[in-house]
Amino acid sequence: MKVIYQSFLLLICTMVFVQCDNSVTDEYYERPSWLEPPIYEVLEQQGRFGHYLQCVERTEYAGVLKGAGLYTVFAPNDDAFTTWLQEKSYSSVADIPSEEATKSSPIPLFTANGRRNIWGICL
Numbered sequence: 001m002k003v004i005y006q007s008f009l010l011l012i013c014t015m016v017f018v019q020c021d022n023s024v025t026d027e028y029y030e031r032p033s034w035l036e037p038p039i040y041e042v043l044e045q046q047g048r049f050g051h052y053l054q055c056v057e058r059t060e061y062a063g064v065l066k067g068a069g070l071y072t073v074f075a076p077n078d079d080a081f082t083t084w085l086q087e088k089s090y091s092s093v094a095d096i097p098s099e100e101a102t103k104s105s106p107i108p109l110f111t112a113n114g115r116r117n118i119w120g121i122c123l
Contacts, residue, residue: 031068039073040065051081054093 036042040056043049052075056062065071076084081093090096 035068038066038068039071043073043075048077048079049075051078051085051093052076058093 037045040053040062043053056065065073085092085096088096
């Protein structure tokens with residue numbers, strides 16, 4: 001009886017492992033062709049949001065904006081950032097101290113995804 005049980009168990013395990021086919025799951029979870037690229041890539045491709053993207057890289061939201069999701073981003077372009085940096089006497093985004101970044105209105109990284117609003121600051 002024990003031999004029959006072990007043989008049956010071996011048969012079941014073999015069938016389970018043989019039935020595992022990653023190509024089916026890979027195809028199912030493949031990125032659809034109709035899906036727009038992540039917002040981070042869109043801003044990079046436009047080439048007018050370099051300062052904003054530098055700010056995003058200094059926050060924990062870079063991974064969020066680089067991933068898939070439905071986000072609306074109100075991003076200041078490089079001209080707006082340059083004007084603000086000149087007004088504040090900063091030569092680059094890296095020169096913005098954390099204290100200034102947490103209170104300055106042009107810098108907050110506002111994104112809306114329908115469920116919540118994320119306020120990240122250029123830190």
